[in-house]
Amino acid sequence: MFLVYIILVRLVRVYSTLLVIYALLSWFPGAYQTKLGQVLVAIVEPTLAPFRRLRLQFGGIDFTIVAVFLVLQLLLRLFSYLLLF
Template identity: 45%
Template sequence: MIEILNWIVRIARYYEYAIVIYVLMSWLPGAQQSTLGRWLHRIVSPYLNLFRIIPPIGGMIDISPIVAILALNFAISGLTHLVLLFVVV
């Protein structure tokens, strides 16, 4: 069970890195239209769209990726604690 949890945590970390790379690519002109950018868009956008209801700060700064990463970290932390609670006991 712990091994499955380790895989889930590892996949969540890679997904977090994908979100960060996708956000950083938005600062570079034409980077999101590249093959990597389109692939990341297909992977990351469905999750980020859940958090797009948060209005940008000052009309320019979109904090939805930050909230999405925090939510992912909270979910993984909660899952880890639940699994460890039932496996260790």
């Protein structure tokens, strides 16, 4: 079971890194149309879509990626807590 936890932690780290790269691409015009951008959109957007319905935009800043990141961390901590019992 500990091996599953280690794999899950690594997957969350990789996905979190992809979220950061996806967010950074928004600073560059046309970056989402590149091959890297298209791959990131295909990987990240299915997770972001349900959170976009929550309309987490305040003052022109979209906090959707922050919400996904926090939920991933929360689920990881919940899983680690359940693993201890």
